[in-house]
Amino acid sequence: MNNLQKYIYRQFKKNETAIHELNYLFWECTSRCNLSCLHCGSDCSKDTSFPDMPLDDFLKAIDSISSPAKNFTVVLTGGEPLMRNDIEIIGREIRKRGMRWSMVTNGYIYTDEKHNALLNAGLGALTISLDGLEKSHNWLRNSKHGFTRTERAIELAASSARLNFDVVTCVNQRNLKEMDAVYNYLKTKHVKTWRLFTILPIGRAKNNPELLLDDFQFKGLMDFIVEKRKRKEMDVKFSCEGYVGDYETKVRDGAFFCRAGINIGSILIDGAISACPNIDRSFSQGNIYTDNFYEVWQNKYQAFRNRNWTETGLCEKCGEYKNCQGSGMHLWHGGKENVLVCHYSKIVK
Amino acid sequence: MKQNHFQKIIRGLSLTSVMFVFQACYGTPQDFGYDVYLSGVVTSAVTGKPIKGIKVSVENTSQYELTDSVGTFNMYVPKLKNYKVVFEDVDSISQGSFVSKDTILISANNSIQVNIALESK
Numbered sequence: 001m002n003n004l005q006k007y008i009y010r011q012f013k014k015n016e017t018a019i020h021e022l023n024y025l026f027w028e029c030t031s032r033c034n035l036s037c038l039h040c041g042s043d044c045s046k047d048t049s050f051p052d053m054p055l056d057d058f059l060k061a062i063d064s065i066s067s068p069a070k071n072f073t074v075v076l077t078g079g080e081p082l083m084r085n086d087i088e089i090i091g092r093e094i095r096k097r098g099m100r101w102s103m104v105t106n107g108y109i110y111t112d113e114k115h116n117a118l119l120n121a122g123l124g125a126l127t128i129s130l131d132g133l134e135k136s137h138n139w140l141r142n143s144k145h146g147f148t149r150t151e152r153a154i155e156l157a158a159s160s161a162r163l164n165f166d167v168v169t170c171v172n173q174r175n176l177k178e179m180d181a182v183y184n185y186l187k188t189k190h191v192k193t194w195r196l197f198t199i200l201p202i203g204r205a206k207n208n209p210e211l212l213l214d215d216f217q218f219k220g221l222m223d224f225i226v227e228k229r230k231r232k233e234m235d236v237k238f239s240c241e242g243y244v245g246d247y248e249t250k251v252r253d254g255a256f257f258c259r260a261g262i263n264i265g266s267i268l269i270d271g272a273i274s275a276c277p278n279i280d281r282s283f284s285q286g287n288i289y290t291d292n293f294y295e296v297w298q299n300k301y302q303a304f305r306n307r308n309w310t311e312t313g314l315c316e317k318c319g320e321y322k323n324c325q326g327s328g329m330h331l332w333h334g335g336k337e338n339v340l341v342c343h344y345s346k347i348v349k
Numbered sequence: 350m351k352q353n354h355f356q357k358i359i360r361g362l363s364l365t366s367v368m369f370v371f372q373a374c375y376g377t378p379q380d381f382g383y384d385v386y387l388s389g390v391v392t393s394a395v396t397g398k399p400i401k402g403i404k405v406s407v408e409n410t411s412q413y414e415l416t417d418s419v420g421t422f423n424m425y426v427p428k429l430k431n432y433k434v435v436f437e438d439v440d441s442i443s444q445g446s447f448v449s450k451d452t453i454l455i456s457a458n459n460s461i462q463v464n465i466a467l468e469s470k
């Protein structure tokens with residue numbers, strides 16, 4: 001983007017922030033999972049001691065939304081959402097309200113029957129995690145049959161023209177070299193969209209260097225995405241995990257914009273009201289068991305909608321601050337004195 | 350609306366038309382709503398009573414649903430110009446035997462209601 005475009009984009013972001021229309025709501029409907037991934041805890045700070053949230057509690061919260069946005073979507077996440085046996089009922093209740101729903105899954109129990117039942121219940125978008133070819137995927141997912149099960153889920157999702165579906169891959173030391181092979185594999189499976197992200201040095205990943213990319217490898221990953229996007233065979237993209245300077249718009253459809261608390265909200269397993277589930281839980285803005293969800297959305301979220309507080313630590317004197325604004329909210333933890341990872345600094349070194 | 354006006358300007362400047370479509374790191378792509386709600390009741394042409402266990406499917410999709418104890422079915426199916434909905438008795442022993450039937454429907458809006466009576470074999 002040239003400077004004028006960057007300026008306009010900043011104004012656009014300001015405008016979006018002022019409007020803060022809620023159109024993407026995560027529901028952390030369970031903390032149960034059927035896998036024990038090596039990187040679990042690096043992308044979330046889940047407390048597995050909570051029971052599944054009753055559907056009625058969630059519905060009561062979304063019924064507080066007086067006039068939902070046209071494309072308002074509930075994104076079911078967990079844990080593994082399919083551990084619940086009422087996902088189809090949940091989906092139908094959401095659709096009854098004129099809203100849409102989607103789901104993130106590891107694909108392990110995404111069977112042919114389940115696929116049919118979910119589509120019948122109005123599932124509209126789906127994300128399936130695949131972390132490399134068979135050996136790498138099974139290693140990261142800590143599961144012997146993980147790959148085979150996920151492969152079937154991908155085939156089913158790709159066979160449905162109705163689903164807006166993508167595969168996400170968590171890039172690490174073990175699978176980095178096979179990204180080309182994964183790309184070719186996904187092509188054979190007719191996958192149209194592939195999203196890549198890296199692992200943050202928190203949770204279990206902090207003490208496992210095999211999970212983390214060094215700066216050189218990270219830059220290599222950006223180049224890989226740029227090259228694959230040029231081919232226009234598949235929509236390959238970098239996730240929204242951080243600001244990447246000159247790579248912006250070359251590795252994604254649009255430039256970086258952390259919409260947490262601006263368009264993205266969440267209801268977490270304990271009823272906490274927040275934004276993306278990978279954001280530090282101390283950013284919670286209320287709780288559906290004590291607050292009116294939509295009132296919280298409309299009137300709170302100050303830390304999300306005014307990011308000036310991120311101008312500290314590494315970001316304080318950064319020349320890119322006005323475009324980056326402290327990167328993603330999920331990169332601020334603990335005392336919020338410093339950004340956990342600066343993706344930009346990885347590519348300019 | 351203020352929002353639409355500003356978004357139009359941004360689009361006009363060709364920054365990118367897809368910046369309004371987003372997803373969070375650990376979230377899914379957005380759903381563009383390409384489906385239609387198909388529902389109805391299956392009854393017996395002889396007794397007029399609802400039939401349970403009739404397989405209702407839409408040609409050229411893999412989707413199907415079985416009618417429930419009051420003969421109803423409801424499912425979201427991909428948006429198509431027209432639909433060939435097929436009704437098959439796959440549970441003939443418990444409910445009597447019925448002749449399969451199909452019907453062509455045109456989708457005019459976001460929901461289609463179809464009630465059908467099946468002849469006995």
Ligand code: SF4
Nearest residue numbers: 315318324326342344
């Ligand atoms: S230092 Fe902060 S503001 Fe600067 S690029 Fe890195 S994350 Fe963004």
Ligand code: SF4
Nearest residue numbers: 258276328329330374
């Ligand atoms: S917090 Fe921001 S950058 Fe992080 S996943 Fe959410 S929207 Fe993306």
